[in-house]
Amino acid sequence: MSFKNIDIQDLHLNPIEMIGEEWWLVTAGNKINGYNTMTASWGHIGAIWGRLDEKAHNLPTAIVYVRPHRYTKEFMDREEVFTLSVFDKAYKKALTYLGTHSGRDEDKVTNAGITPVFDDGTSYFAEAKMVFICRKLYHAPLLEQGFVDKSLVENNYPQKDFHEMYIGEIVKILSK
Numbered sequence: 001m002s003f004k005n006i007d008i009q010d011l012h013l014n015p016i017e018m019i020g021e022e023w024w025l026v027t028a029g030n031k032i033n034g035y036n037t038m039t040a041s042w043g044h045i046g047a048i049w050g051r052l053d054e055k056a057h058n059l060p061t062a063i064v065y066v067r068p069h070r071y072t073k074e075f076m077d078r079e080e081v082f083t084l085s086v087f088d089k090a091y092k093k094a095l096t097y098l099g100t101h102s103g104r105d106e107d108k109v110t111n112a113g114i115t116p117v118f119d120d121g122t123s124y125f126a127e128a129k130m131v132f133i134c135r136k137l138y139h140a141p142l143l144e145q146g147f148v149d150k151s152l153v154e155n156n157y158p159q160k161d162f163h164e165m166y167i168g169e170i171v172k173i174l175s176k
C-alpha cells in the first residue's frame, strides 16, 4: 500500500498512546550518506513558535529525546531532517529489535526485516502506517538543574547521560 500526504487538520490520534505504547522509529540520513534508526517510546507532538513572514504562529512540531551514545544521534546531528515512523502492532518485534541493537554493530534494519524508503532527502520505512517528516528547529540537552522533581534524575539518569531534545517542524505527514 502506498503513502498519501495528509493535512494536519485530518490528523486524529492519541499521541500518548501512539508514542508511549506503539512507539515510533526515529530515523535520519539518506541513501548517499547513510542513515540509522532507533526505537523511541518518549516524545511529543504539539505546537510552538511562529514566523514573522507567515500567519502561522503555532508550528506543528514533534519532539524526540535521544541519549548521547545512540548511533542515531550522529545522524540526527548531521542532518536537517529526521523522520518518525509509526507501525501497526504486528511490527512490535521489529521495533523491539531496533531498540535493542545498534546500527554501529550490524545492518539492523535488514535483520529486523523492514524496508527503508529513501525520499525527500531522508529515510523512513515502507511498512510504517504513518510517517512524520520533520525539519530540525531546535536541539539541546536536558539539564540536570532543570529538574524540579529530582527523583526523575535518580530514576532515569544514574549515569547522568541526559537525553538531548530535538524539536522538529512537521513538514509532511504520510499515511496509508
Ligand SMILES: Cc1cc2nc3c(=O)[nH]c(=O)nc-3n(C[C@H](O)[C@H](O)[C@H](O)COP(=O)(O)O)c2cc1C
Pocket (backbone or CB within 6 Å): 023, 036, 037, 038, 039, 040, 041, 042, 043, 065, 066, 067, 069, 070, 071, 072, 073, 095, 096, 098, 099, 100, 101, 102, 103, 104, 163
Ligand atoms: C521501547 C523502547 C523505547 C526506547 N525509547 C528510547 C528513547 O525515547 N530515547 C532513546 O534515546 N532511546 C530509546 N530507546 C533505546 C534505543 O532504541 C536503543 O538504544 C537503540 O539500540 C539505539 O540504536 P542505535 O545505537 O543504532 O542508535 C528505546 C528502546 C526501546 C526498546
